[in-house]
Amino acid sequence: MKLIAKKCFPKAIQVTDRFHVQKLAIEALQDIRIKHRWEAIDLENDLIKQAKASKSEFKPETFDNGDTRKQLLARSRYLLYKAPNNWTQNQYLRSKILFDQYPDIKKAYNLVQGLRNIFNTATSIQTAYTKLAHWYKDVEQTGFKAFNTIANTITINYKSILNYFMNRSTNASAESFNARIKAFRAQFRGVKNVEFFLFRLTNIFA
Template sequence: METKPTTSRSLENYYHINGDSFEKQYKEQLSGYRVWSELSHADEWLVYPENLGESICIDETSISDGELYTIVTNRASRGGKGCIIAIVKGVRSEDIINTLLLIPKELRDQVKEITMDFSNGMNLVARRCFTKAIRTIDRFHMQKLACDALQEMRIAHRWDAIKADNEARCKAREAGVEYNPTCFRNGDTPKQLLARSRYLLFKSADKWSCSQKVRSELLFEAFPDIKEAYSLTHSLRQIFNKNTIKDAARLSLARWYDKVEKAGFKSFNIIGNTLYENSDQVLNFFVNRATNAFAESFNAKIKAFRASLRGVVDVKFFLFRLTKLYA
């Protein structure tokens, strides 16, 4: 059963104590924080070699005031005890490498797979510290890039629609006539159609509601380039949804590159080049179908813990409590 973090203020109503006073006593006397063996360097690095496993994740998260920390986690722990392998301040690859090299080589060589995002720094860390592990770039980061490119096109059209609407209003005002904007058959004006189509572009067509189906039909008819970009995004998603082998996926991805090249969209060309440069690690997804979703889930736990504390004042003490729960 997963342990949930508790705050001193949450105990006030149950035990009729002063939460602020108890918090100070807990930190200074009861918790063992002041005699913590890692206290001197806790806000710079923490390592727990005993938590290393065959499948691990690496990602960065914000602890306080936008300050980033890199966290290495063990997927087998399922987000409970033994989850945290290392926490390193910042995202500088050399600092992360020097910290992970504190773990004995025979333990690091037990790692068979490490998942990460597109960061070159994370790739370097994985290559230098876990030499026998395959490196897998998270599929969801790739899909997010494609969705961002699609939304960028929608937003560009929306600005054009807002500009056209403002110009038409000015002309009507100057002519002294009532302005009646153009509307589609569902009642949306062009700028409303583009604004209200945001969420349907994130989903597969089979998950659209009835109103979204109508709106998508109008959108794709009015803006054929958005339809083509949506098709590219959806086809990329489908490549990773198929239960296939690495070589077959490589062929499917090559066909996708051809579609992108023919479409001629700048943003998608950039994505295609990024995928091509990292194709081997992208396609490693089809070995074990591993993603970095576990790391993202653990980041969400950290954010929830931070929110329950109403922010982080003492970073060392926050990391002390975090590691007591998850390391």
């Protein structure tokens, strides 16, 4: 796609959309949560087997908000997408318990918020470059493999990522147009004649 854009629009400045970068960080955070959730499921299954073997009643551990460990990790999914000031009271209580039980999730969440703050507060390419360098160091110190992958991706594509801070441009208009094309294509349940389809697009939307 970069090569196509470069050949078709040689004087254009390419920008990597901030939301795709943030999405990678959020997915890395959710991977850590999911890993702990599978561990919690395995632990609960083992405890249930032990209870059956000893012919006793199994009572799962519950936290102050009424969640079991498995429920805590499952119900924390959506609060990790949000900034703390957007949490409900229940989400705030759940996050407190979650971060106490899983410090690595708290570290990963802080990395996601740190990256989001860079995009929200940096006012120039130079400022953003400095803040991203500090964020990169924080990632290295945590040792999270998934976040190291994101940091390396940012390093490779840093020029187009930093270009966002010139005009704070996103590809929202392109995504919107792409959605309109998909909706138009869906009306015909697929396209056999691509050239005629492009001709119709040009006449309708150009």
